[in-house]
Amino acid sequence: MKIILEQLLNGLTIGSFYALIALGYSMVYGVMKLINFAHGDLFALGSYLGYTLLVFGSTYVTATLGIWGGMIAAMLIAAIGIGIAGTLIERIAYRPIYSVGRLPAVVSALGASIIIQNGIMVVWGPRPQAYPSQVVPSVMLNIGGIKITLLQIIILLISFMLMGLLYYIVQKTTFGAAIRACALDRSTAALMGINIETVIFFIFALGPALGGMAGVMVGMYYRKISFIMGWNYGLKAFTATILGGIGNIPGAMLGGLLLGVLEMLGSTYISTAYKDVFVFLILIVVLIFRPTGLLGEKVAEKV
Amino acid sequence: MKLNNSTNNKKNIFTYWIIILFIIIFLIFPFVINAYWVDVFFFFGIYALLGLSLNVVLGEVGLFDLGHMGFMAIGAYTTAILNVNFGIPIIILIPISAIAAGAFAYLVCSPIIHLRGDYLCIVTIGMGEIIRLTLNNNPFGVTGGPNGVFGIDFPSLGNFFVIDNSAKFYYYIWIIVGLTIIGLVNLQHSRIGRAWNCIREDEVAAESTGIDVRFYKLLAFVLGAALAGVAGNVYATKLMMVSPESFNFMESCMLFCIVLIGGMGSIPGVLIGAAAISLFPEFFRTFAQYRMLIFGVAMVVMMVFRPGGIWPRKRGALQLKSILTKAGTENG
Numbered sequence: 001m002k003i004i005l006e007q008l009l010n011g012l013t014i015g016s017f018y019a020l021i022a023l024g025y026s027m028v029y030g031v032m033k034l035i036n037f038a039h040g041d042l043f044a045l046g047s048y049l050g051y052t053l054l055v056f057g058s059t060y061v062t063a064t065l066g067i068w069g070g071m072i073a074a075m076l077i078a079a080i081g082i083g084i085a086g087t088l089i090e091r092i093a094y095r096p097i098y099s100v101g102r103l104p105a106v107v108s109a110l111g112a113s114i115i116i117q118n119g120i121m122v123v124w125g126p127r128p129q130a131y132p133s134q135v136v137p138s139v140m141l142n143i144g145g146i147k148i149t150l151l152q153i154i155i156l157l158i159s160f161m162l163m164g165l166l167y168y169i170v171q172k173t174t175f176g177a178a179i180r181a182c183a184l185d186r187s188t189a190a191l192m193g194i195n196i197e198t199v200i201f202f203i204f205a206l207g208p209a210l211g212g213m214a215g216v217m218v219g220m221y222y223r224k225i226s227f228i229m230g231w232n233y234g235l236k237a238f239t240a241t242i243l244g245g246i247g248n249i250p251g252a253m254l255g256g257l258l259l260g261v262l263e264m265l266g267s268t269y270i271s272t273a274y275k276d277v278f279v280f281l282i283l284i285v286v287l288i289f290r291p292t293g294l295l296g297e298k299v300a301e302k303v
Numbered sequence: 304m305k306l307n308n309s310t311n312n313k314k315n316i317f318t319y320w321i322i323i324l325f326i327i328i329f330l331i332f333p334f335v336i337n338a339y340w341v342d343v344f345f346f347f348g349i350y351a352l353l354g355l356s357l358n359v360v361l362g363e364v365g366l367f368d369l370g371h372m373g374f375m376a377i378g379a380y381t382t383a384i385l386n387v388n389f390g391i392p393i394i395i396l397i398p399i400s401a402i403a404a405g406a407f408a409y410l411v412c413s414p415i416i417h418l419r420g421d422y423l424c425i426v427t428i429g430m431g432e433i434i435r436l437t438l439n440n441n442p443f444g445v446t447g448g449p450n451g452v453f454g455i456d457f458p459s460l461g462n463f464f465v466i467d468n469s470a471k472f473y474y475y476i477w478i479i480v481g482l483t484i485i486g487l488v489n490l491q492h493s494r495i496g497r498a499w500n501c502i503r504e505d506e507v508a509a510e511s512t513g514i515d516v517r518f519y520k521l522l523a524f525v526l527g528a529a530l531a532g533v534a535g536n537v538y539a540t541k542l543m544m545v546s547p548e549s550f551n552f553m554e555s556c557m558l559f560c561i562v563l564i565g566g567m568g569s570i571p572g573v574l575i576g577a578a579a580i581s582l583f584p585e586f587f588r589t590f591a592q593y594r595m596l597i598f599g600v601a602m603v604v605m606m607v608f609r610p611g612g613i614w615p616r617k618r619g620a621l622q623l624k625s626i627l628t629k630a631g632t633e634n635g
Binding site for chain 2: 029035037093097100103104108112121122126239242246274276277280281283291
């Protein structure tokens with residue numbers, strides 16, 4: 001029983017990474033109907049930005065802000081940097097080809113992904129880098145016999161805060177209403193006086209920013225980052241997005257958390273080697289019975 | 304609908320000569336370049352064959368398939384396992400690989416063929432990953448895990464004609480590509496090809512005109528997978544080994560790019576796309592670690608300036624013209 005609960009917690013931790021990345025995919029898809037294949041690599045870039053700040057800036061940052069300040073600063077820097085990178089990619093690679101259908105954007109996105117991936121390799125080198133160990137004190141807590149690290153608690157807290165914040169922005173604010181309107185019908189939204197350019201700008205800043213923060217947290221959690229990790233996490237997060245229903249914000253959160261938990265339970269009770277097989281099989285089975293994902297609404301096909 | 308317009312005839316003869324010229328250049332190629340570049344052009348041929356096979360699914364029918372390398376893996380591993388363990392000659396294994404990959408595509412795609420667009424896309428990605436991971440995990444000890452399977456024979460006809468060097472492999476793959484192109488061009492102009500294009504343009508309209516959408520979609524997947532299986536066979540015999548990492552998601556993405564860079568549904572376009580993907584990184588080897596960076600930039604620039612691909616297929620323009628001229632002569 002304890003093992004199940006511990007694995008559930010581990011799964012939730014990994015799942016919250018997937019959920020944060022999946023939100024970026026889902027938001028961009030919801031508004032632009034575009035799969036941002038560069039998103040996974042933006043996440044990796046965020047991880048490297050945080051790494052740089054924590055390693056090279058540690059003397060200044062940690063000295064002035066303390067350990068916690070250093071962590072928060074790294075996440076903020078990653079968020080801002082990746083937000084800018086996301087909007088830049090949108091400007092350069094996607095904006096010129098919105099009008100010609102969706103497939104050219106896929107190639108363009110893959111191109112952008114290769115650029116970021118190899119850019120990371122050129123700047124930081126091809127070898128995996130190790131995150132500094134003492135970002136968060138390694139404290140093991142024992143709650144009723146269930147072991148949980150302080151880092152896990154912090155990651156879960158931050159992730160759920162960020163997800164809650166995003167949910168609040170999208171569901172409760174006027175700007176969120178504008179985003180939802182754009183997701184339903186962009187041209188009608190424009191006729192209603194919504195500035196689509198601003199919405200797109202924020203979508204491409206906000207989604208990748210969340211991914212960037214997830215990157216820093218993955219770095220702190222696993223302590224090893226490599227320039228190709230964007231593909232793995234991107235693929236998993238994209239799976240999570242589809243599992244929950246693409247274009248659907250709560251769906252992305254649910255999909256991500258569910259994927260993390262399933263992966264952990266699968267690797268504990270079935271086989272570590274087949275955990276990814278297990279994840280993809282579940283995705284396929286879900287899609288056979290619910291072709292638009294768990295929370296996806298049935299979309300009437302335009303004729 | 305015969306095209307007996309004189310300008311069209313001239314144009315046809317012109318393209319005919321260009322094709323002949325290309326074939327001659329391809330024939331003498333191995334004599335003027337070194338073995339390294341012959342090998343590069345062999346892999347260009349492999350990519351061309353894979354591009355053609357994906358083009359059936361993506362270009363002709365418009366089904367997003369981002370797990371196409373999985374089918375190639377099935378073909379390659381079928382060849383490898385049957386040849387290494389049972390000593391079955393490669394030449395017999397070509398159709399067997401094709402059938403294995405096609406049958407696998409039929410089994411896997413039957414339940415998911417009703418999915419649309421991006422959902423089909425992720426399911427095919429998942430399928431490709433499942434194949435790769437399963438091969439990597441060495442089920443029943445037959446796939447050899449991450450190391451793969453070693454010691455595959457060269458393709459041969461009996462004992463007297465063995466394809467054992469770069470130049471022979473080069474001719475071998477390009478003969479297969481040539482035959483495939485002839486087959487696919489005929490298919491494009493057949494009832495099946497027209498049905499596929501109709502489904503791509505408008506699925507609902509296609510269904511309402513009596514096209515069995517499910518059947519034709521499955522047919523495209525099976526045919527595409529079978530061709531990829533043949534490519535897997537050739538690939539396995541060339542490298543004499545197969546390992547799961549050759550069939551990863553990145554490679555499937557590259558195939559997707561081959562079709563889109565060339566131009567959807569266009570056979571010359573696929574060849575150009577395959578050339579771009581396989582030769583471009585070779586030409587830029589001098590840039591060392593910046594090579595793939597430049598490659599990525601080229602992909603973005605390419606799509607921004609030519610979103611339809613380098614050689615997009617002209618759809619139905621000729622047929623429409625001939626109907627109009629025919630109608631005109633009949634009425635006037």
